[in-house]
Amino acid sequence: MLNVPSQAFPAPGSQQRAASGGRSKVPLKQGRSLMDWIRLTKSGKDLTGLKGRLIEVTEEELIRHNKKDDCWVCIRGLVYNVSPYMEYHPGGEDELMRAAGSDGTDLFDQVHRWVNYESMLKECLVGRMAVKPVAVAKGILLKSQVSDLPAKEISPSYDWFQTESLVTIVTYTKQKDMDLESVIVDYQDGSFRAEIIIKDHSYLLYTELSHEIQEDITVHVAEKTGKVEIVLKKKDNISWKYLGHPLENHNSFTAHRDTGLYYRKCQLISKVDVTHDTKLYCLMLPPGTHLQVPIGQHVYLKQTVAGTEIVKPYTPVLDSLYLDLQEPIHPHNKYIYFMMKIYHTGLFTPHFDCLQIGDGVSLSSPEGNFKKSQLQELEELFLLAAGTGFTPMVKILNYALTNITSLRKVKLMFFNKTEGDILWRNQLEQLADKEKRFEVEFILSEPTSEWTGKQGRISLPLLSGFVKRSIENSRVLVCICGPEPFTEQGIRLLKDLNFSKEEIHSFTE
Numbered sequence: 001m002l003n004v005p006s007q008a009f010p011a012p013g014s015q016q017r018a019a020s021g022g023r024s025k026v027p028l029k030q031g032r033s034l035m036d037w038i039r040l041t042k043s044g045k046d047l048t049g050l051k052g053r054l055i056e057v058t059e060e061e062l063i064r065h066n067k068k069d070d071c072w073v074c075i076r077g078l079v080y081n082v083s084p085y086m087e088y089h090p091g092g093e094d095e096l097m098r099a100a101g102s103d104g105t106d107l108f109d110q111v112h113r114w115v116n117y118e119s120m121l122k123e124c125l126v127g128r129m130a131v132k133p134v135a136v137a138k139g140i141l142l143k144s145q146v147s148d149l150p151a152k153e154i155s156p157s158y159d160w161f162q163t164e165s166l167v168t169i170v171t172y173t174k175q176k177d178m179d180l181e182s183v184i185v186d187y188q189d190g191s192f193r194a195e196i197i198i199k200d201h202s203y204l205l206y207t208e209l210s211h212e213i214q215e216d217i218t219v220h221v222a223e224k225t226g227k228v229e230i231v232l233k234k235k236d237n238i239s240w241k242y243l244g245h246p247l248e249n250h251n252s253f254t255a256h257r258d259t260g261l262y263y264r265k266c267q268l269i270s271k272v273d274v275t276h277d278t279k280l281y282c283l284m285l286p287p288g289t290h291l292q293v294p295i296g297q298h299v300y301l302k303q304t305v306a307g308t309e310i311v312k313p314y315t316p317v318l319d320s321l322y323l324d325l326q327e328p329i330h331p332h333n334k335y336i337y338f339m340m341k342i343y344h345t346g347l348f349t350p351h352f353d354c355l356q357i358g359d360g361v362s363l364s365s366p367e368g369n370f371k372k373s374q375l376q377e378l379e380e381l382f383l384l385a386a387g388t389g390f391t392p393m394v395k396i397l398n399y400a401l402t403n404i405t406s407l408r409k410v411k412l413m414f415f416n417k418t419e420g421d422i423l424w425r426n427q428l429e430q431l432a433d434k435e436k437r438f439e440v441e442f443i444l445s446e447p448t449s450e451w452t453g454k455q456g457r458i459s460l461p462l463l464s465g466f467v468k469r470s471i472e473n474s475r476v477l478v479c480i481c482g483p484e485p486f487t488e489q490g491i492r493l494l495k496d497l498n499f500s501k502e503e504i505h506s507f508t509e
């Protein structure tokens with residue numbers, strides 16, 4: 001048997017981030033859903049043709065397996081026979097064939113880095129490459145390799161000191177735009193892990209602490225200097241001789257796109273109906289975790305369905321639109337809310353909905369390219385949402401109305417199939433009544449005859465009247481989110497309406 005690389009943190013390429021390009025699903029044949037694939041992998045059928053043997057694959061051998069019925073693909077040094085998977089691939093056979101007989105790591109990363117291929121394709125594993133393929137196996141950039149960053153950004157360092165009862169770990173990032181959202185801390189089973197996000201890189205501290213600590217960890221960030229202080233409470237008031245034993249990639253500075261996602265187990269605290277098929281779920285972070293999901297970003301939720309790990313992205317919302325714009329009852333940094341639509345024929349959501357209060361769910365660190373700074377000094381904000389594409393708009397709406405004093409107008413155009421599908425309709429209408437700067441319009445694609453509002457799908461006539469600058473050259477942002485065809489069409493129409501690339505932010509995979 002070969003020594004297949006360990007799947008421990010950071011599992012090479014595991015559960016990675018959504019690529020910016022997005023992907024299109026193709027209609028799959030009857031009996032070829034992901035669930036059918038999982039069933040096939042559990043059937044005991046020999047999917048590699050090697051009867052469970054793992055082999056060492058040379059480049060010459062890999063190249064030979066380049067046909068649909070004999071197709072091997074290498075991802076991060078591991079070679080899979082993907083022929084049995086062809087008909088089950090949501091992106092279609094042609095997309096998979098682009099990597100036939102070659103190293104598909106880059107292609108895979110461009111399209112769906114976060115998909116947990118190790119779990120999905122484990123029965124298709126042929127072996128590992130004899131010679132490491134050209135693509136970087138794990139992509140850890142050491143400090144000396146970070147050449148595209150200004151020098152002052154490439155050398156974060158840490159120090160630690162103690163009092164009788166506390167241990168303080170200090171990191172000097174020398175960055176001005178740091179805040180509490182830039183620091184993610186986890187303390188689980190004696191391991192302390194802190195990820196400090198500095199622009200598009202992560203500085204990682206990962207160590208098995210020399211002594212036990214209490215679970216309430218405090219984080220301070222000095223926004224002007226970028227100094228990050230993580231304060232640990234000792235369990236016993238004794239002097240520590242050293243901080244701990246370094247774990248994998250401790251004290252490394254890595255391009256964010258190359259870090260595997262880190263998961264922690266949260267607890268389901270509540271679920272409340274929002275509409276006939278959508279619920280608001282509240283997850284509680286473990287006590288040793290400090291994590292705040294930035295506005296406009298998403299996380300990945302992971303659960304095991306029929307023995308296979310399934311990962312899907314979700315965008316946290318608030319527990320309500322806070323009509324009085326006051327602080328939420330639950331502090332942001334312990335509870336995370338999700339508004340999730342349950343698809344009865346879906347893979348992830350029916351299982352998620354079966355979770356009982358108190359059950360555990362794995363939640364990743366945040367991802368996404370929306371920046372709060374895009375809202376600074378805006379005068380007009382237009383939000384175009386379809387279905388659950390409303391989710392990123394929730395925090396944006398709340399933040400914009402609460403913090404952006406230059407804003408004169410926030411308009412939400414919300415596309416749904418029927419009246420019964422409109423999420424938080426009452427709250428939105430009440431907010432519009434109360435807050436003069438906010439306006440909402442509902443557009444239905446499958447209305448009943450009683451509906452007197454606007455109808456149809458996204459179109460130029462609908463948009464041209466709605467996303468209109470009230471003053472020439474006003475500072476504007478249009479955010480758009482929904483099913484892929486909706487978003488793609490919306491972007492095209494916005495460009496036709498002369499909005500620049502910088503004035504459009506689309507939330508895509």
Ligand code: FAD
Pocket residue numbers: 018025026027028090298312313314315316338339340341342343344345346347348349350388391508509
């Ligand atoms: P799937 O198995 O993906 O199926 C969904 C539907 O598509 C079903 O009706 C299924 O029958 C059909 N289907 C599946 N495959 C095919 C195919 N090949 N051809 C035709 N039909 C097919 N959703 C939310 O509810 N809330 C959120 O906050 C949220 N945030 C997101 C953030 C991001 C960045 C992205 C990219 C998506 C987000 N989503 C969100 C969507 C979410 O990630 C899942 O896609 C969704 O929950 C469906 O997952 P599922 O596994 O249950 O369904």
Ligand code: NAD
Pocket residue numbers: 298315341386387388389390391392415416417418421444445446456457458481482483484485486489507508509
């Ligand atoms: P849905 O099927 O209920 O449709 C809602 C509305 O979208 C429809 O009424 C229609 O106006 C429009 N629409 C649907 N299909 C369209 C098409 N082919 N062309 C033009 N317009 C179309 O929507 P849903 O089931 O709630 O799905 C929401 C989608 O939003 C999912 O695909 C989900 O992945 C995506 N989403 C993405 C993010 C993100 O951040 N990227 C976040 C949340 C949801």
